[in-house]
Amino acid sequence: MEFGRAFFKVRTGVFLVTTFVSVVFAVLLSVEAFLTDDTADPSQRNFVGVFIFADALTAILMPALLIAQFRPWLDAARLxxxxxxxxxxxxxxxxWNPSFRCPADSERRYT
Incomplete structure (x- = not known):
């Protein structure tokens, strides 16, 4: 099956946008972790740390997918x-943490 140039241009654009969004989320989560380090409980710190790792992994693997030879089944497996x-x-x-609450929930007043 042959893929046209337009397909590869769209694929490249989507992967670059995804990489950019992952880097932005990793940066924002890092800032959030820095600002709330003293007030967050360990489960919240772990949550943020794991998602910083996931976003960093995504930011690294997306450009690697662009460099690797395109095979539909292999790209699908990686994605x-x-x-x-x-x-x-x-x-x-x-x-594992069903009691995990959003910080905004504690600020609301229920009357």
């Missing part, structure tokens, strides 16, 4: 690995 990494970590934290 599925990244997707499962992000969703899997979120699911694990949800299962």
């Amino acid at each position: 599925l690995l990244l997707l499962l990494t992000h969703f899997g970590m979120a699911i694990l934290f949800t299962v």
Whole structure:
């Protein structure tokens, strides 16, 4: 199956945007971890640290996917690995820390 030039241009653009968004999220989470280090409990610090790792992994693997020779099944497997990494970590934290609350929830007043 032959893929046209337009497909590879769109693929490159999507991968570059995904890489940029992952770097931005890693930076924002790093800033959040720095600012709330003294007030966050250990599960919150672990949560942020794991997602900094996941975003950094995504930012590294996306350009690697552009450099590697394109094979549809192999690209699909790599992207599925990244997707499962992000969703899997979120699911694990949800299962192991069901009492994990958003800081905004504590600021709301229920009347």
